[in-house]
Amino acid sequence: MPAYQPSVADTVRSLVTKQLNLNGYSQDLRPDDNLWSFGMTSLTCLGLMLSIEDTFEIELPEEALKEATFRSINTISAAVESSRK
């Protein structure tokens, strides 16, 4: 039986939860929720970007380095999937 592999979205959710200190509220966060309404700032976004790249061992394209990419778990997951291709 293969080991459980978390999905990209699961991993992104975990990183977002940690970065935004959402422990306890994580399950309330829907994939489309606007993270900027959940306390994300330009500085926490900076750390989130670095942790996303480190965790998935990717380099996001320069055009993806904007606030819109980090709007939600869905948009982040899409950027990760796109960079992995």
Place this chain on the structure above:
Amino acid sequence: MSNPTMRSSDLVFAAGAKRPTKADVVIIGNGALGMFLADELVERQVGSVVVVGPSHRDTGASQAAGAMLGCFGETTTESLRTDAARTRFELGISAHDKWPEALRRIDEFAPSDRPMQTTTESHIILNSVGAELDTVNFAAIIDALDQYDKPWKEVDPADIPGYNPRTESRALRAIHLPTEGAVDARGVLASLERRLRHGGAILLDQTVRRLVGSDEAVTAVELDDGHLIEAGAVVVAAGIHSESLVRTVFDVPDLMPTFPGLGFAMIAKRTGGEPFTSVVRTPNRGFACGLHVVPQGGGLEYYGATNRLVNTISSVTWMADVRFLAQYSMHQLDERAAIHEVTKWCAGNRPVTLDGFPLVGWMPPSGLYLMTGTYRDGFHCAPLLAEHVANELQGKAGIIDSIFQPMRKPVATRTVEWSIDEYVTHSLAAWFETGAQAAPQMTTSQLTDYYRNMAVQTYEQLGVDYGLGPDILWYAQGNLHGARRVARYLRTFKGDGDVAQPAGATTGTVGTR
């Protein structure tokens, strides 16, 4: 690392074309560094020299420079605090001594009757607009002048020719530096072009697309239209474009990043009142080089300058910068500037290295030499660096410190705690200098707390333990692209004690700043 020594050889021209296919030295970049180096090589008659660079010099720092020949006027509290910073400072002092000969050489090639050296003196003013940073840097200037036994004297600001600020912005202290002047940057470049053509160098009005070779040796350059020029040595002196050119053959993670320091200045024709006859400037201010006016000759005056680190190389001018420079020139230098006629908008990109120190020396691929990262005094240092690089190209001993070797680890001059203090000081200076407003009860200490929290959080998010300069920290904090470049580069050295611990630095808090 092999350092090729130049040999004499005849130029070989492509059939039917006036462009060479071979040269002993190809210099990429026609700013001050590239042009003075070419001139030095031609003077030494050591072989064929080709300079590649667009004649418009758009986005370059040199064409937009105020070209103050000032090292003491640029002194800050950081200038002499560490051994490394002092070495950098003394580069400027040595460069200063090279200018009389440099000017003598190009004088007969001047494109107009306007003087090449537009003034031989400076006044440093201390007003209360720029916050505490002005005060401590003003004191640092005087301290440095005394340490190096240079002449200066305190003067009544009201006696400075041309100086006519609004009353509430007037300086209460000023000093006169009789040996720090300025040159007409654009006139010097034009004179160098004429002299180089006269001396047989070839100037190509093009750009270089890529270096040709491998990570072991560079053998040629490819121009934007595909034309190849084989070279005994390639010198990359292309300012802010240098790093990307080097990376076309040598793309390694520990190559120090260089950021565009986009700056704006104006040249205006005086329409009345008493002209400035000296450089009149404030000390260096928040994240930038202070407000200054530089006589240009022919009734023209240069007003500068802004500085912001940006992601993209461009020659755009922000409306905010126009407002800033125009308003504060009128407030702090001369009210009558309001009706001066702007004849030239100057925008250029200073090459700013992550550690703030120049990158000068041979690169690991043989035949490749890098000469950039001079930030705000590349013009001033150009004659000295030209002599140094010419020596090294000829296989002779250099004349500057080896600290500037391009493949070094980042020079460490401050702890993270010191960096945060500096960032706060610069941010407060910028707050007051730009005329930002807070409610009267929003005290300076509250602003200090705000900026300190920002800096602390930035370090937490970046995950680096290297003390950044205030301008780099501001840049990394302000955008994702900048943050990633800073973090990725520094993480290459993570855990390396040589980098994290400032060598020869005084550590601790900044104290009363």
